[in-house]
Amino acid sequence: MPKALDQTTTSKLSEEGKGFDLVVGIPSYNNASTIEHVVRVSAEGLKKHFKGNGMILNSDGGSSDGTQERFMAVDTGQVGKVSFCYHGVPGKGSALRAILEAARELEAKAVVLLDSDLRSVAPWWLQRLAAPILEHGASYVTPYYQRHKYDATITNHICYPLTSSLYGKKMRQPIGGDFGIGREMMERYLDKPEEIWHSDVARFGIDIWFTTLALCEGSGNVHQAALGAKIHDVKDPGKELGPMFSQVVGTLFGLMEVYQDRWLNTDHIMETAPIYGDPPDVRPEPVNVDLENLKDVARNGIEEYWDFIATVLEEELWKELLSSRESGEINTTTWTKIVFSYACAYRNRDLRKILIESLIPLYFARVASFVSETAELSDDEAEDVVERQLELFKDSLGYLRERWKQ
Numbered sequence: 001m002p003k004a005l006d007q008t009t010t011s012k013l014s015e016e017g018k019g020f021d022l023v024v025g026i027p028s029y030n031n032a033s034t035i036e037h038v039v040r041v042s043a044e045g046l047k048k049h050f051k052g053n054g055m056i057l058n059s060d061g062g063s064s065d066g067t068q069e070r071f072m073a074v075d076t077g078q079v080g081k082v083s084f085c086y087h088g089v090p091g092k093g094s095a096l097r098a099i100l101e102a103a104r105e106l107e108a109k110a111v112v113l114l115d116s117d118l119r120s121v122a123p124w125w126l127q128r129l130a131a132p133i134l135e136h137g138a139s140y141v142t143p144y145y146q147r148h149k150y151d152a153t154i155t156n157h158i159c160y161p162l163t164s165s166l167y168g169k170k171m172r173q174p175i176g177g178d179f180g181i182g183r184e185m186m187e188r189y190l191d192k193p194e195e196i197w198h199s200d201v202a203r204f205g206i207d208i209w210f211t212t213l214a215l216c217e218g219s220g221n222v223h224q225a226a227l228g229a230k231i232h233d234v235k236d237p238g239k240e241l242g243p244m245f246s247q248v249v250g251t252l253f254g255l256m257e258v259y260q261d262r263w264l265n266t267d268h269i270m271e272t273a274p275i276y277g278d279p280p281d282v283r284p285e286p287v288n289v290d291l292e293n294l295k296d297v298a299r300n301g302i303e304e305y306w307d308f309i310a311t312v313l314e315e316e317l318w319k320e321l322l323s324s325r326e327s328g329e330i331n332t333t334t335w336t337k338i339v340f341s342y343a344c345a346y347r348n349r350d351l352r353k354i355l356i357e358s359l360i361p362l363y364f365a366r367v368a369s370f371v372s373e374t375a376e377l378s379d380d381e382a383e384d385v386v387e388r389q390l391e392l393f394k395d396s397l398g399y400l401r402e403r404w405k406q
């Protein structure tokens, strides 16, 4: 029985037929100005690469700007589409749960998820995200984009190095948002207990939850799809990043406990998940960072949480932070140990809120340091810095394991 879909939507879906090769799912919340392009491109992609054997779904969070009307107004020819409002905790995760339930009703072989604020999406993205599943036995596909060196900082400094080193599979964009999901993982996600959908998984924790479960529970391979540039609505880090950071990082840390058997006593050889397709030659749009402001925010936050931070970190590590308190920057070595220490502390449910709050200024300081360090570097050269940071995470797993067992 679907939980995030109402009866009306379920009956509407039952009129559409069953057994589609591909369902494209588009979550939205007030994306009227951008969703039409995503629908048009999806229809084109389904016709061109899947003989039209697919459907397009829109799972909306109760938009007040006419997003659903815009979605429905697009002429998609023979490709069917349905727009609905999901039920449950408001958030991206609930929207995606409803899409997976709908895809199960439609008996789709695979689902491709596309954000409704994408501008760079092209018809061939559908092929890249779905073919590894439909033709090569993959269970799950993450996007592989070329991004500007200052874009995707939660990914670069936490999700990518932590997820890759813990679970032994390098996936460059574990929270990229545009995913391919096969039947097996669809069922696994939907079979999880109801309480999951009352956690941050119902919000922006969904991406890292999808990826981590695919790595830890999936029986097939995980792949990456070369998609070129990701151009979408940019967020103001100062205003909008806080909730997203806490939902993503909180979910990631929480999953480390669930899947500790996968990393606590096992040393993986870290391998890169296969990249499907040639990365197109694109230059991502530059992201501007106000470095002085970032350092200020970092310094102020570190000051505010200084005493609490002292309770999380070992004394020696905390002392290393004395200079960061002045500079508003944190180097890779110190950062790695901070992340590991915080992950260990996160097992204490009572501290979770303040842990994440106090990690945010430290993370800003790491980003500030990265920005200074790579100011004169090209995107490719900055990428080497990200790779070296990942290597350091991997080489420091002993520190994490020791602290975890204390």
Ligand SMILES: Nc1nc2c(ncn2[C@@H]2O[C@H](COP(=O)(O)OP(=O)(O)O)[C@@H](O)[C@H]2O)c(=O)[nH]1
Residues within 6 Å of the ligand: 026, 027, 028, 029, 030, 031, 059, 060, 061, 062, 090, 091, 092, 095, 114, 115, 116, 117, 177, 232, 233, 235
């Ligand atoms: N239905 C629904 N969709 C959401 C919600 N929040 C975000 N989304 C969708 O999830 C996708 C990603 O959100 P976005 O804000 O662009 O996040 P980012 O690209 O990861 O920074 C977009 O398609 C949003 O419309 C929500 O509360 N409800």
Ligand SMILES: [Mg+2]
Residues within 6 Å of the ligand: 115, 117, 232, 233
């Ligand atoms: Mg976006």
